Amino acid sequence: MTTTLVRPTEDAKLRVMKNENWTKAVYETNGLNLWYGTAHALKNIDLSINEKEVTAIIGPSGCGKSTYLKTLNRMVENVGDVTISGNVTFMGNNILGKAMSVELLRSKVGMVFQKPNPFPKSIYENVAYGPKIHGIRNKAMLDMIVEDSLRKAALWDEVKDRLNKSAYSLSGGQQQRLCIARCLAVDPEVILMDEPTSALDPVSTHKVEELIRTIKNDVTIAIVTHNMQQAARISDRTAFFLNGEIVECDRTSTLFSTPTDERTEDYINGRFG
Amino acid sequence: MTSIKPTEKLRTRDVIAAAKKNEKFGKIIPHLLLAVTSVTVLATFGIIYTLLKETFIFFQEVKITDFIFGTEWAPFSNADQAFGVLPLITGTLKIAGVALLIGVPFGLACAIFLSEYATPKIKKFIKPIIELLAGIPTIVYGFFALTVVTPWLQSFIPQLKLFNALSAGIVVGIMILPMIISLSEDALSAVPASFREGSYALGSTRFETAIKVVFPAAISGIAASIILAASRAVGETMIVSLAAGSTPVFNMDFTGSIQTMTSYIVQVATGDAGYGTTIYYSIYAVGFMLFLFTFLMNRAALYIKTKFREEY
Numbered sequence: 001m002t003t004t005l006v007r008p009t010e011d012a013k014l015r016v017m018k019n020e021n022w023t024k025a026v027y028e029t030n031g032l033n034l035w036y037g038t039a040h041a042l043k044n045i046d047l048s049i050n051e052k053e054v055t056a057i058i059g060p061s062g063c064g065k066s067t068y069l070k071t072l073n074r075m076v077e078n079v080g081d082v083t084i085s086g087n088v089t090f091m092g093n094n095i096l097g098k099a100m101s102v103e104l105l106r107s108k109v110g111m112v113f114q115k116p117n118p119f120p121k122s123i124y125e126n127v128a129y130g131p132k133i134h135g136i137r138n139k140a141m142l143d144m145i146v147e148d149s150l151r152k153a154a155l156w157d158e159v160k161d162r163l164n165k166s167a168y169s170l171s172g173g174q175q176q177r178l179c180i181a182r183c184l185a186v187d188p189e190v191i192l193m194d195e196p197t198s199a200l201d202p203v204s205t206h207k208v209e210e211l212i213r214t215i216k217n218d219v220t221i222a223i224v225t226h227n228m229q230q231a232a233r234i235s236d237r238t239a240f241f242l243n244g245e246i247v248e249c250d251r252t253s254t255l256f257s258t259p260t261d262e263r264t265e266d267y268i269n270g271r272f273g
Numbered sequence: 274m275t276s277i278k279p280t281e282k283l284r285t286r287d288v289i290a291a292a293k294k295n296e297k298f299g300k301i302i303p304h305l306l307l308a309v310t311s312v313t314v315l316a317t318f319g320i321i322y323t324l325l326k327e328t329f330i331f332f333q334e335v336k337i338t339d340f341i342f343g344t345e346w347a348p349f350s351n352a353d354q355a356f357g358v359l360p361l362i363t364g365t366l367k368i369a370g371v372a373l374l375i376g377v378p379f380g381l382a383c384a385i386f387l388s389e390y391a392t393p394k395i396k397k398f399i400k401p402i403i404e405l406l407a408g409i410p411t412i413v414y415g416f417f418a419l420t421v422v423t424p425w426l427q428s429f430i431p432q433l434k435l436f437n438a439l440s441a442g443i444v445v446g447i448m449i450l451p452m453i454i455s456l457s458e459d460a461l462s463a464v465p466a467s468f469r470e471g472s473y474a475l476g477s478t479r480f481e482t483a484i485k486v487v488f489p490a491a492i493s494g495i496a497a498s499i500i501l502a503a504s505r506a507v508g509e510t511m512i513v514s515l516a517a518g519s520t521p522v523f524n525m526d527f528t529g530s531i532q533t534m535t536s537y538i539v540q541v542a543t544g545d546a547g548y549g550t551t552i553y554y555s556i557y558a559v560g561f562m563l564f565l566f567t568f569l570m571n572r573a574a575l576y577i578k579t580k581f582r583e584e585y
């Protein structure tokens with residue numbers, strides 16, 4: 001990498017975020033319940049997401065993986081009639097309370113969606129959007145952030161000559177890496193990924209997995225995937241969800257080699273779901 | 274219709290084969306539809322032909338450059354009759370300008386509120402009211418301008434005349450609101466939800482998302498809605514005839530009486546200008562001018578909408 005990025009030194013917002021009780025787990029979830037209307041989608045979830053680890057969330061369709069992920073950045077409330085109880089802390093701060101600013105939370109917690117969703121703007125503007133929203137105006141600074149983020153997302157070499165072209169001139173796989181770069185541009189603590197490669201071909205999938213492996217030195221990642229091999233390849237820990245509950249959560253190598261619950265074993269061996 | 278029904282022996286395919294369709298009728302239909310369509314096309318050409326023919330006669334009596342560049346419009350003057358259309362055009366533009374100044378900010382604010390903020394419940398309440406606004410006859414708007422808006426404005430703009438461009442323009446602005454709101458809201462609502470999600474997930478507020486992501490994504494549709502509304506304002510007749518007066522002046526004054534292209538046509542058509550006089554032909558020339566304005570604006574709206582459509 002040629003540029004070294006100088007971030008604003010005083011990260012006051014982050015210090016606000018880092019509560020003194022905060023230890024290793026970036027996210028602590030205790031007794032989380034969630035209802036869509038009257039449908040009980042998450043039941044008594046207890047789960048920690050550790051700093052600079054990749055946590056994979058697996059489970060059959062409809063078991064609540066996306067719901068859980070969207071609770072972590074409170075996007076779940078956007079659907080309307082949602083009731084939440086229990087405790088979720090991010091760096092020691094209760095995120096479900098009224099006092100939590102969702103904008104601040106989401107500036108610390110990025111999200112990558114199943115279908116790439118770049119804005120209908122140029123490649124540059126897509127990446128610069130987050131920093132601009134959060135108050136960075138300096139052009140040189142923005143240029144640096146854009147380049148840095150695109151490099152981290154392993155996209156720089158492919159797009160450096162056409163930064164002003166529409167994001168929609170990119171292939172699906174490139175668009176998804178652009179969305180990851182867009183996330184990285186606000187320098188988040190955590191990135192939540194909801195089946196980020198399910199719309200991609202194997203080569204693009206491989207590239208995204210590679211980049212997850214490199215950025216995890218820097219960011220904490222929670223990833224939902226239907227692909228067992230992917231979970232096994234890239235994650236440090238894996239949580240298995242079933243019907244809104246966590247059946248088992250362990251180190252990935254342990255969970256895949258010697259699952260303690262029969263249902264986990266059945267699922268990872270493709271016997272149901 | 275047939276009375277044969279499927280039985281154990283008879284399959285549906287046999288019943289269908291046995292059913293007699295009136296093929297002759299089916300063959301006539303396209304011809305009938307073509308005939309009806311032709312009537313529409315002929316009517317359009319008929320109107321344009323009349324407009325052109327009479328306009329042509331007018332320009333044999335008045336020089337076309339005098340018409341287009343002339344700054345004095347005095348058709349009823351015996352001594353120095355003049356047919357310079359610019360006063361009518363300025364009058365029209367004054368109305369359209371004021372109307373857009375009112376209609377665009379209010380209309381876009383409403384559209385953004387409805388598409389980005391309003392809950393379905395609020396939307397359900399507000400939309401019929403906007404439709405109600407669209408259903409008010411322009412004559413009602415006209416006397417609203419004359420009897421409510423003008424006196425109200427006079428309470429703080431004392432020099433405002435009874436007939437003036439300002440209040441007519443404001444009321445035309447209100448009249449075009451529903452058009453701007455509904456077309457812009459359609460454009461905003463058509464922006465995929467995934468863009469909003471992407472923006473929220475980066476920590477932007479609803480307002481930032483609306484202004485920086487959704488609005489730019491819908492800009493072609495919004496621009497088209499504004500141009501169409503402007504075209505409506507340019508062609509508006511009743512409100513200006515009632516509230517803006519009939520004094521063709523070439524100036525920048527909004528407090529006094531003016532005349533627009535449309536209200537001139539009304540004045541002549543409802544007066545007693547004899548058939549075959551220059552005044553009679555002049556309404557065709559003015560009408561043709563008006564037609565050019567609105568036609569070009571409508572084309573521009575269509576062009577912007579298709580050409581600059583976002584590729585997502």
Ligand SMILES: Nc1ncnc2c1ncn2[C@@H]1O[C@H](COP(=O)(O)OP(=O)(O)OP(=O)(O)O)[C@@H](O)[C@H]1O
Nearest residue numbers: 036039041059060061062063064065066067068079
């Ligand atoms: N907006 C919503 N309103 C009502 N119910 C919902 C909503 N979103 C999800 N659900 C329900 O909540 C449950 C969990 O859904 P969720 O999307 O979290 O599943 P998932 O594990 O991500 O599934 P998939 O693997 O198919 O993406 C499902 O039963 C689903 O039908």
Ligand SMILES: [Mg+2]
Nearest residue numbers: 065066067194
């Ligand atoms: Mg899901």
